[in-house]
Amino acid sequence: MKQPINIFWFRRDLRLEDNHGFYEALKADKPVLPIFIFDETILSKLPKDDARVTFIHENLQAMQDILKKKYNSAIAIYHGTPEVVYKQLIENYAIASVYTNRDYEPYALERDKNIESLLTHNSINFKTYKDQVIFERDEIVKKDGTPYRVYTPFSRVWIDEYNRNQTSFFPSEEFLNNTLKDTKLPNLSLTDIGFQEAKVKVEHYTVTPTLIADYEATRNFPAQDNTSKLGPHLRFGTVSVRKMVKEASKQQNITFLKELIWREFFTQILWHFPHTAKDCFKPKYERIEWRNNEIEYKAWCDGQTGYPLVDAGMRQLNATGFMHNRVRMLVGSFLCKHLLIDWRLGEAYFALKLHDYDMSSNIGNWQWVAGCGVDASPYFRIFNPTTQIEKFDKQHEYIKKWVPEYQELTYTSQIVDHKEARERCLRVYKEAVS
Structure with missing residues (x-):
């Protein structure tokens, strides 16, 4: 038996x-x-x-x-x-x-x-x-039981609930002796499943009190690289979200904690509105007439748009499987608004390349930059890829690292004029959503 x-x-x-x-x-x-x-x-x-x-x-x-x-x-x-x-x-x-x-x-x-x-x-x-989350499904909803569609009130209630209820931990490590005594169970190599070892590895994460305390001051500057690299570890659960939230909530500066709450906001949005996996949260944005120019899309993927900060971000992604969050917003906006390429094509490319790819966060952020999601950036907000350099990479340190030829004659010319692209975007979006 x-x-x-x-x-x-x-x-x-x-x-x-x-x-x-x-x-x-x-x-x-x-x-x-x-x-x-x-x-x-x-x-x-x-x-x-x-x-x-x-x-x-x-x-x-x-x-x-x-x-x-x-x-x-x-x-x-x-x-x-x-x-x-x-x-x-x-x-x-x-x-x-x-x-x-x-x-x-x-x-x-x-x-x-x-x-x-x-x-x-x-x-x-x-x-x-x-x-994988502190709060799930219907645990953070409005008084009438409907889900929050705007991050700020969601985060406020989230923090109140977290402070009111002591988070439980589950010391599974203390009961490992209750595992079945059998060391001859199937164990597969990468080759057994048809894969090979990746040349580029997922980075270790860094979550120190100093990083958390300085996060607000340093997180927007890609050259400083003061991000935690926590994303893949939360995505695959190699670290406990309960422990990370506890660490973040100890600090006076709650900016790092709020980044973790964004993750939960998008998780519950996808759960409440599963259609957003493929469709715009705001249906009228489905009427946008995307250009979807294949040559321009490839130039964007390869980091060859002629806009150094955009190209630096894409080259960092292609080389490392990581892209700084500030730059993610810029490259996403550039694809959707400067090139009028469907956000779904950008989302799919990130899904292929990002080590920390998480469907709910990725879709939430892509719909945010495209203007078609919950709590989205308004469609008329169009990042200027040149002035963004002045704000976030003034000394060109990040650009020099990833686009060393940006001041040379060999650097690719801009595939689109910013002013013309901006006007075209406003016209196309307005026609679709008004």
């Missing part, structure tokens, strides 16, 4: 400590088989040297090492579709319950609905927990 077990399914929570769903599984009454599935539905869309896949694999192996050496257990790592993997697991084990942490993206919600249906059909419980 098979030994009854519970399963914990790792997804966006690649850590052994302060992991809510893992903690609940380990505290239950059966040994826990931890699993991870390299979902081929997701992997099939990625380049074979994708840095995020390398990052996930490296973190899984680090977790494996701890479980094997200290607890004589392991994570079972699979490659395939979740449905096929779970059918195999149901055949091989007597599963009482599957535990996991919630995900709020449209694909994840559909996937989890299908898995829950499969498990229920086999008399297996599917238990999900809140882990």
Whole structure:
């Protein structure tokens, strides 16, 4: 007779400590088989040297090492579709319950609905927990129960709620001995899943009291590089959001905390309004007649627009998988407003390149710069890519690093005139939305 077990399914929570769903599984009454599935539905869309896949694999192996050496257990790592993997697991084990942490993206919600249906059909419980955010779904809403569509009141209520309710931590690391004793579980190399090690790696994050305290003063200057690089670690859950928010809320300067709240604002927007994954939040903006010039789009992707700060940002992205937040706003605005290229094409390129790509934040920010989202920048706000240099890279340090030829005759000429592009944008947007 098979030994009854519970399963914990790792997804966006690649850590052994302060992991809510893992903690609940380990505290239950059966040994826990931890699993991870390299979902081929997701992997099939990625380049074979994708840095995020390398990052996930490296973190899984680090977790494996701890479980094997200290607890004589392991994570079972699979490659395939979740449905096929779970059918195999149901055949091989007597599963009482599957535990996991919630995900709020449209694909994840559909996937989890299908898995829950499969498990229920086999008399297996599917238990999900809140882990990647402090507040989820309907926890921060207006008095009438409708979601906030503007960030400032949302953040105010968020902070009030956070201060009123002591955040719980979930010391899963204290109960790892309750994992299933088996070190011969499937463990896959990058080659096994059809990938190779990325040349450019995801950077380590830096969250020090000094960085948090100085964040407001330094965050807008890309040459200083005083950002935390926390994005990929929050995206894949290699760090606990509860611990990061606690660190940020200790400081007098709440600018860093408010950046974390923006992340939660966009998470709940996508959850409440899933159509925004593909469509403008404001439907009338669907009437914009985008030019979608392929040559100009390629010039933007390659950092060859003739506007040094725009090109520096795109080249940084292409070389490192990271772009400074201030510059992200500029390159996004430039694509949508100077070139009149659909925000969805920019969003897709960022999805391919950004190590910290998170669907809700990426879509929220792209719709913000395009003027078509919640709490969006008004359409007539058009960044001037030249005066932005004066404000944020006065000494040209950032530009010199990424566009060393910007003062040479070899530097590409501007693909569009700022004044003409601005007037064209105002005309096209006005025709669409008025």
